[in-house]
Amino acid sequence: MKKLWNWWLAGGIKGKKRYVIFPLLEAEGVPFGIWLVSGREVSFLHFVTTPKMLLFVALCLTFAAPLLYFLDNVMGITRKMHE
Known part of the structure; x- marks a missing residue:
């Protein structure tokens, strides 16, 4: 599960695919739930x-x-401020 979470945070296989995948999952998953x-x-x-x-x-x-x-971006800025 942790490997899947790290893969998700890394943006999938290449780049920032979660910005495409997340809205689709949300638009389909929430109404289904x-x-x-x-x-x-x-x-x-x-x-x-x-x-x-x-x-x-x-x-x-x-x-x-x-x-x-x-x-x-906010979490990245917050993380950099705490370092």
């Missing part, structure tokens, strides 16, 4: 195409990567 826990009688596809979930997915795809990049 909500649908799974809520015990709804509708299909997942129907649940995801509701206006509320479409807005959530659009926001995840738009703002998750810049937010992650900002947090990485």
Whole structure:
């Protein structure tokens, strides 16, 4: 598990791929988790195409990567200040 976490923090195989992978995982995983826990009688596809979930997915795809990049920079600056 630690090896996977270090790989994730290193940005995947090459470069900063987590800025692409994280928003996709969030946009797909969070609605799936909500649908799974809520015990709804509708299909997942129907649940995801509701206006509320479409807005959530659009926001995840738009703002998750810049937010992650900002947090990485803040944590990098904080780490450098403590050294």
